[in-house]
Amino acid sequence: MARNEERRAALADAGLRVLAREGARGLTHRAVDAEAGAPRGTASNYFTSREALVDGLVARIGERLTPDPAVHARLASRAPSRELFADYLRDIVQRLLADRDVTLALLELRLEAARRPSVAESLGGWMRAGFAGDVAFNEGAGLPGGRTEIALFHYAVDGLILDRLTVSIDPAISIDDVIDELVDRLLPR
Amino acid sequence: MARNEERRAALADAGLRVLAREGARGLTHRAVDAEAGAPRGTASNYFTSREALVDGLVARIGERLTPDPAVHARLASRAPSRELFADYLRDIVQRLLADRDVTLALLELRLEAARRPSVAESLGGWMRAGFAGDVAFNEGAGLPGGRTEIALFHYAVDGLILDRLTVSIDPAISIDDVIDELVDRLLPR
Numbered sequence: 607m608a609r610n611e612e613r614r615a616a617l618a619d620a621g622l623r624v625l626a627r628e629g630a631r632g633l634t635h636r637a638v639d640a641e642a643g644a645p646r647g648t649a650s651n652y653f654t655s656r657e658a659l660v661d662g663l664v665a666r667i668g669e670r671l672t673p674d675p676a677v678h679a680r681l682a683s684r685a686p687s688r689e690l691f692a693d694y695l696r697d698i699v700q701r702l703l704a705d706r707d708v709t710l711a712l713l714e715l716r717l718e719a720a721r722r723p724s725v726a727e728s729l730g731g732w733m734r735a736g737f738a739g740d741v742a743f744n745e746g747a748g749l750p751g752g753r754t755e756i757a758l759f760h761y762a763v764d765g766l767i768l769d770r771l772t773v774s775i776d777p778a779i780s781i782d783d784v785i786d787e788l789v790d791r792l793l794p795r
Numbered sequence: 796m797a798r799n800e801e802r803r804a805a806l807a808d809a810g811l812r813v814l815a816r817e818g819a820r821g822l823t824h825r826a827v828d829a830e831a832g833a834p835r836g837t838a839s840n841y842f843t844s845r846e847a848l849v850d851g852l853v854a855r856i857g858e859r860l861t862p863d864p865a866v867h868a869r870l871a872s873r874a875p876s877r878e879l880f881a882d883y884l885r886d887i888v889q890r891l892l893a894d895r896d897v898t899l900a901l902l903e904l905r906l907e908a909a910r911r912p913s914v915a916e917s918l919g920g921w922m923r924a925g926f927a928g929d930v931a932f933n934e935g936a937g938l939p940g941g942r943t944e945i946a947l948f949h950y951a952v953d954g955l956i957l958d959r960l961t962v963s964i965d966p967a968i969s970i971d972d973v974i975d976e977l978v979d980r981l982l983p984r
Contacts, residue, residue: 627910629903631820710909714818716961717906720899721816730962737964758976760964764957765950772905773919775926775949787947791980 614652617642618666621649621659625711630718630725635659657724663711664732670708671701686748692789694749695759699781702767709771750793758792803841806831807855810838810848814900819907819914824848846913852900853921859897860890875937881978883938884948888970891956898960939982947981 620642625633638649638659653659677697684690702709719726737760741753751759766784769775809831814822827838827848842848866886873879891898908915926949930942940948955973958964 629818629820629906631818710906713906716957717818717899717902719962720960726962733962733964754968754976757964757968758951758973758980761954761958761973762947762951764954765952766954768905768953768957769950771909773908773915773922775922775946779943779946784947784950787943791947 613648614662615666615669617644617649617652618662619670620644621663622666622670622707622711625663625714626707630714633659657728660715660718660725661728663715664728667708667712667715668732668736670705673697673701682747686750688750688789688793690747691744691749691751691793692785695763695789696782696785699763699766699785702763703770703781706771709767713768713771755792755794759788762788762792802837803851804855804858806833806838806841807851808859809833810852811855811859811896811900814852814903815896819903822848846917849904849907849914850917852904853917856897856901856904857921857925859894862886862890871936875939877939877978877982880933880938880940880982881974884952884974884978885971888952888955888974891952892959892970895960898956902957902960944981944983948977951977951981 617638621633621638624637624641628637633656635649635653635656636646638644639646642648649659653662681690681694681697684693715725715729719729737756740760741756744751744756766781770777770781806827810822810827813826813830817826822845824838824842824845825835827833828835831837838848842851870879870883870886873882904914904918908918926945929949930945933940933945955970959966959970
């Protein structure tokens, strides 16, 4: 990464920590500078408005949630099956739960989107592109399930993640079991 | 309602509007007083700490999401079936989507619970009691599905609500269709 890109990524990471820790209302250029240990004005140089800052955070969330190429190469080498679909899903859920700051920041931005049209626009574009990408990936890989199923999995996984990162109705329910039950029931036979 | 209870409910409603509009960080006794149009110090009289205020908001969320007795009497008069389960579920989703402030406030409190153990305790007790109540209600009413299914529906409905109140992967997908698909696939045959 070029030095400028590294700095931009470090500032965005600081912004995601601020969001996760303080919520959307705490997200200011000044708070990002402080969190990054950067001189005041640095975040404003990279992200010239709050809208640009949010756009930068959304882009960084996408980078940080990108699958591990080694994990995906192993998955891609297998023949398509319900079990393979379950393993892809397991990888998604693990990434979301492992990177707690990123996932909480994403949830904070979703709630902020309910209040600010500019955030809804930025996040909405990214989320809808992601959904279309998931549907296309699933089809291209010959995996079971189409647009309807992928939407149902999106809802269920978002709810599961919210349950595990915030307040759980029952933390003793195993995540692997939930994934197996969802795949067993939601995918067409 | 006694006058004191009315005042307490009006203050809690003001608190829920503050949460929905400004997020958890904006929730202070002072903001609640201002939103309720009450003299400064009023919210502190009714809720003597931030913990007590959060407890009061959680209790008020429970009251505002209570089913309409007339709607539930009609549902309770029918013989148990998958269709009846679907109609109960439809009623839950409608209540959550209709009372936007309450549902957004609840989501804000869930995220706040990820940061503050006292909020996690208050909200967690209420949510786990609600989950246990849902499982017991379903069994008592002779409806299909047990603890596992009710958990899967909780996750899916939370994700659907998040999708519709914040940023949607596809707002054209009909909520009724999602409920029908979930009931069709998640309930045991």
